[in-house]
Amino acid sequence: MQKWTLKEIVAHAKAHSPYYRELYKNVQSDKLSDLPITDQGEFWKSRVVTEEQPDGIVFKSGGSTGAPKYSYFTHQEWIAYTESFGWGMSEGILDHGDRVGNLFYVGDLYASFLFIKDSLQFIPSSKKRITQYPIAGQTDHVQILKIIEEFNINTIVGVPSAILTMLEKYSENKSKFPNLKVEKLLFGGEALYDDQHLALKKIFPEIQISSIGCASVDGGMIGYSSRDCANNEHRVYDEASIIEIVDPDTNEVITEKNRVGKVLLTNLTRKLMPIIRYPAGDMAMWLEDANTPNRKFKLQGRSEEAARLGTLSVYFEDTRDMVMKTLKESSGIQFQMILNHYDHKDELVFKVAGNGIDKSTAQARLVDAFSKEKPGYMDILKKNLIHPLKIEIVEQRELDANARTGKLKRIIDQRLK
Incomplete structure (x- = not known):
């Protein structure tokens, strides 16, 4: 299997990717925990690839019709x-x-x-x-x-x-x-x-x-399921990737067991489109001691970069932009997404607060805008694989915030509760 060391991946990204060159311009260390965490929004807006694609394959990684996201692999990658x-x-x-x-x-x-x-x-x-x-x-x-x-x-x-x-x-x-x-x-x-x-x-x-395993077309392999893995449990494949779990508020690297944090992925098999400290979109916790080969972890729902609605990725930044444009006549818009699961299907809820929102029209306008922005939503809705999008127009005080930091929660995944 073709792979590189972390040092080689970082050096190549810094030399040849405009995005990583800017991200790492003041970074002297090549220690993984000293590198900035990739911001998904900036990542997808920027030129990340290190060269014109010589061969291989291209996939759509999600996003909306206005902001498509494509993932590039060489043949060997x-x-x-x-x-x-x-x-x-x-x-x-x-x-x-x-x-x-x-x-x-x-x-x-x-x-x-x-x-x-x-x-x-x-x-x-x-x-x-x-x-x-x-x-x-x-x-x-x-x-x-x-x-x-x-x-x-x-x-x-x-x-x-x-x-x-x-x-x-x-x-x-x-x-x-x-x-x-x-x-x-x-x-x-x-x-x-x-x-x-x-x-x-x-x-x-x-x-x-x-x-079948845990992976994404944007990031790569996150974990595999061995025979001793229960539901939501996977193992890191050390040969292909480095997985970190970090505190969602402080970005402190978590090494101890049973402490939930945000999953970061560094891919050791990709140079064309480097993936370094990339938020995988999942929350997880370690189940085995540090330094355990192919260490086991357990997924604990989604993090705040994107919601997973059935098979559909709904990126927070893209969706917030859509909400702001749809309700542009209103001011002070605050927005969060809630994920529920019942009757064998997922449900996505938008909770929206702001000044001057016309409740009589806002719900229908937001559903219509989302349907147009995410055509894949209508596809899986027609197949009865998800519940219809639900819109709640609420007061600011009704939005959920982090009790420790006071920050508004962007995505609340209630499906594993």
Whole structure:
């Protein structure tokens, strides 16, 4: 696997990336904790790449129609990424002979289907010999079920909410698929919550359920799921990345166990678009002692850079700009996003406070603006994978603030409570 040392990554970024050259202009040390934390908003507004792309692949990483975000990989970097993720999958619940149906989504520069397809190919055959079936999540549910039964597919991989919707279709029509039996589910793209877990177990009581791994197309590999990982638990893959957990208020590096902080990712396999101390968008805590190889951590919801609504990334800065433009006749606008989960689906709530907001029109205007800014929202809403966006116009005192610092909370993830 192609990789570099931290010192090489930092030196290359500082010499060739306009963004990192400016960020590090007053930095003398190359010690990781001495480097500034990447600001996601500035990162995506700036020129980050270190050269014109010589080869490889490009994916859309999220954002809105007005501010698209693209992630660039050279050919060798993409191989390194999928090879490391494939190794991580080989440490999980897959076994020799598993027949894997890929139900992730494909198209419009979306990464997940191709990423998992390529990663499955890189599972070392000396560890696990599997066969994969590239079905794709947008395939008609009845057709998916026919393929699973026809090829005796025992393992499915995909997005939890979409898979549950498809399996509920099966549950209603079991007699039509008498030989269908799913033994394993590896999920990704969104968290799996307790109500979804129970619903899946109701359909297939003996099914084994595991994360497929933790990664993002913007940052890279965050962690893999080994057989000893419970739900929301992963291990760092030391060969491919450096994971830090830092205090969300002070940016102090957290080394002790069971203290929740913000996840930072430094990727050791990417030079074209360097990822150094990049906020992954997750909160987590360490479960093992420092210096443990491939140290285990547990995810604890989302941090304040972006909300994850089903499979959709909703970046706070982009969304705040949209709210301000939509309510431009009002003043003193304050805004925060709340994430809830019920009836097997996520819900996003905008809490908005300000002077002179016309409550009779603001809610509809904000929903309309968000729908236009994030076309992917309407796609997953029509598929019944999320609840509709909810708008609450409130008083300033009704917004939630950090009790210790008094700062307004930007994203409040209530799904794991």
